[in-house]
Amino acid sequence: MDLGECPKIHDLALRADYELASKTKDYFYDIDATEHLEAFIADCDRRTTAAKQRLAETQEELSAEVTEKANAVHELAEQIGQKLARAEALGEEGMVEESVKLMGEIDELRKKKAVAEQEYRNSMPASSYQQQKLRVCEVCSAYLGIHDNDRRLADHFGGKLHLGFITIREKLAELKKTVDKRREERGASERERTGGRRHYTQPLSQQKQTRSRSHRSSSKERRRD
Template sequence: MVQCMFASLHLQGSCRKASCSSSRDESRQRVKFTDERVCKSHLLNCCPHDILSGTRMDLGECSKIHDLALRADYEISSKERDLFFELDAVDHLESFIADCDRRTELAKKRLVETQEEISAEVAAKAEKVHALNEEIGKLLAKAEQLGAEGNVDEAQTVLQEVERVRTKKKDAEEEYRNSMPASSFQQQKLRVCEVCSAYLGLHDNDRRLADHFGGKLHLGFIQIREKLELLKKTVQDKQERRNQERLKRREEREREERMKKRTKSRSRERKRSRSRDRDRERRRRRSRSASREKRRSHSRSKERDRRRRHRSRSRSRSRHSREHSHKSSRDRDHERESKRSPSERRSDGLNGRTESRRHDDREAGEI
């Protein structure tokens, strides 16, 4: 009976988990990688929640959506256009590294408060021992990594370098031991790691140092810091490229505006030249019409003068012809009168006077 109850409870729990997972999958299917709820650091493979998972400083689940399918979509789209998700990732990693640096400073203050004060010379010698310990740990971690990858010869070369550094460390420890009392030397002197803010001992053995510097926590912080520097450089390069593109577009716009102004000025100049040509043509036409009118008036005046002269000539000719005919008629009458008798002359004289008077009166009326 109890087994049946546990089985039913187990089935209910599994059904709830399946329903929750199915609802999450459905919600993620509806979300795109450009959504604000998606972690941009996860898309760029640098989220601290992913890198430090399973370490002493495991941050748990990220508050934003992590999905490998969305990362694949982003990688495909980022090849076609710049989305500038690096800005969000830089802000995220900078805030995380700032918190880590604050923890490092607090740890250093605690060590200063808890450990005995030593002189500057002794502190420098202790710092030299710590630096050699750090170098040995890094070399051992590198040798282990090369051995795991199958590069045996390179790993042997690194181990030889480790032996040389160990010799330097022994000399440094001897100097440090001779510079302070034996009771103080036996105390564990600690140091804070500048990368991951973990505590390192002055007398840690090689295995402890290799585990620290080759561990996931230390390497994860190194990866985060390197990724942050790389993202900063990428953002700077993209901003410079964008600024150059903006400057280029601005120069193109200014060039287009200058071209438009030139075309406008040319069109205005053409219009002005056309208007000047039209005005010049109008003046020419006016001058031509004025010259024609002047020639016409001059010809009219010449024609009038010619007609006037012709009339005066015709009048003078008619008058002369009349006078000549009058003289010839008088001469003929005088001859006839001389041939006639005195009695006829007297009678004709009276008639002639009356006729001559009538003739004179007629000529005077015509004139």
């Protein structure tokens, strides 16, 4: 999912100014951030649902038994990919012992995956087995194949796109815990600022009508003069 270049200004000096200003005034930007991330994740989830629907329409339909076996292979493959990406990251950070421990877990998962693949292969014709069976990543909506190797899966689960979506989802979950309270605080702040008066913004259509009437009135006065 490519959103293009961010329209916001990313400047460390401005960030420092904001952090300084936010010490004396609450701008409630966390509420705006929550709403923005909610819209972003909702769009991603819609893409995931649409991708699943496309796969259901285009891929050969399997029996419930074969589908269960295919899902078992997928799940083991994803676990291997996730752990392999994590092991590589730990190795780069110098945490060799933890990385080696994860590699041991990966070896065990590979054995289980080999058994699951054999069961899946034996449950269907050879011609059908060769076809790539896809599923959709629940985190970032990317396609994953049942025949993807460990390297391909590790690149996916350790990639910037997938990890970025994890970060966004975790941040959104964190913001949602306080957003209702923060909205109440913002409402109270606005009421205090306006002296308890409701701030009314005239709809755009009414604004145009008002300007039009004002313009006609001014034109009549000029003609009378």
